[in-house]
Amino acid sequence: MGWTANDIPDLTGRRAVVTGANSGIGYCAARELARHGARVVLACRSEQRGTEAVRRLTSEVPDAQVTLRLLDLADLASVRAFAKRYGDEGGERLDLLVNNAGVMAVPYTRTADGFEMQFGINHLGHFALTGLLLPKLLATPGARVVSVSSGFHALANIDPGDLNSERKYGSWTAYGRSKTANLLFIHELARRVAAVDADLVAAVAHPGYADTNLTYASARMGDRRLFEQLARIGNRIVAQSADAGALPTLYAATAPGVRPDDFIGPRWQGWRGSPVRSWRAPWTLNDVAAERLWSASEQLTGVRYEGLAAAG
Template sequence: MTTSWSALDIPRLGGTSAVVTGANSGIGAEVALYLVRAGARTVLACRSRERGVLVRERIRAAAPGADVRLVVLDLADLKSVREAAVRIGGEVDGHLDLLVNNAGVMALPLRHTVDGFEMQFGTNHLGHFALTGHLGGLLGAGPSRVVTVSSLGHRLGRIEPGNLNSERGYDKWRAYGRSKLANLLFTAELDRRARAAGRPLAAVAAHPGLSSTELGQAGPKMSGRAWAAKLERVSRLYTQPASAGALPVLRAATDPAVTGGEYFGPSRLGETRGAPAPAARSARARDPESALALWEASVELTGVDPDPATWEAPAS
């Protein structure tokens, strides 16, 4: 695949519908803006209604006449995930062409979700796993694409039975790596199952390289280390802007040449910046046995199975 892809290559998306999680800032807000400008009806799925409203109004100002909606979604609460999926169904008129699983948290002190999962694994993976399952009927109504945002940090992760929720001790970076590795394994298994079921679904992954977003500030703030949050802001001098980090996600979401199973990231300086191109996965991210084991564990933990073979389009 070419490494010269840019935002100018995004096709017209009129008549399509998209959902972007974590669209209240950073990569998610940029992705949503590009999708709206290309003509897609776009649902901003945000934890904070107030911040979501601000982004929605900024997008409307930047793209007059844009069809942009807002749904409150807390990925750290499976009840909220289920309820948000119902509301999304009402916003997209019974079919969903694109789901961008973008929202995430990084390097937090030990915290747990409403349902008792380690916060990073629960938010970054399990919440999106369940959301994809709840939206399966909408995705199964026609050709569709699910893009899940991973990270260079996936290389730090391991999928270990009995330790998915850091039961054997907590290290914030290993936990983050586990959640991002889970994003890639979920993508691989979702794509495999879609192919096996003959579904016109492409499951794709992407990562933004080193991009300037708010993602790195939550952990220091929650730990009460204001100096660390300030240091993280200084580090933005060495990162690319969120608009550039959004491009691999947008390529995964819109490139007509994508068929499923691909992984995109920046093309230069160890995949930290540059035009979007095929990215490298760690050996653990390419292990089909780990992907299957993670899927089965995730079904047990969430009570949701996003297997495309089971998807039924909602009644008209």
């Protein structure tokens, strides 16, 4: 028997933020964090879906301490507003930031700031959010940042000369690049944290193949009904539940012994099973590529990580 949600330690007094917490893995992770005593902010784009998630969560965990706050990762103004409000309301501590929200294999569209949608939401929005909340994280002993990547990161390395896929766009290639960016971001964050000896662990997780709304949402955005039907069939036959898919995230967020830059995923071929350290593509450990992506991300978002200089 591997690690389960029952192994999560007591989180009483801890504060957590989970992006994309209205459904799927984000919802399951937020619920289990709250079940074990954490005060959780559900950071959601839709007020209606977020409110429904709070209602559902508190019906499952009656003593849960949860709050809904609106966050649109496709709009840097929304990211800044969320971070400011957390700073005004959240006190001095932030024990856990789970960068979970994302889109997958969508047609070419742009964020409010003009970035390719998958790169903008999956990477740049979370890069900006983490940087803006960094003072709270660094002020909290034992804090963690967990970004949710995917086994599909192996589809593609980033193209530093075309981060926004303006020259050529393939929906799955762009998704793979955005998930590679998640890994490179945490790799560089972990290096910079170590360079200043800060008490912060940055790690990555992936859910394997989990039955969530992510696949269906991407199909609807592209009006790809056949793809949606095939996804539903595959999810019924192959996928593990969203609860099981959330376990790698919860492990990275709470288990003792998680190391900086760990990549946690399901045990069996990276598809399903209890959480363990996972295989990752070699290019996600490239220091030069990670630093270049970091510099480009600072320029594109205007968010600087004060106190975390280049690791050298």
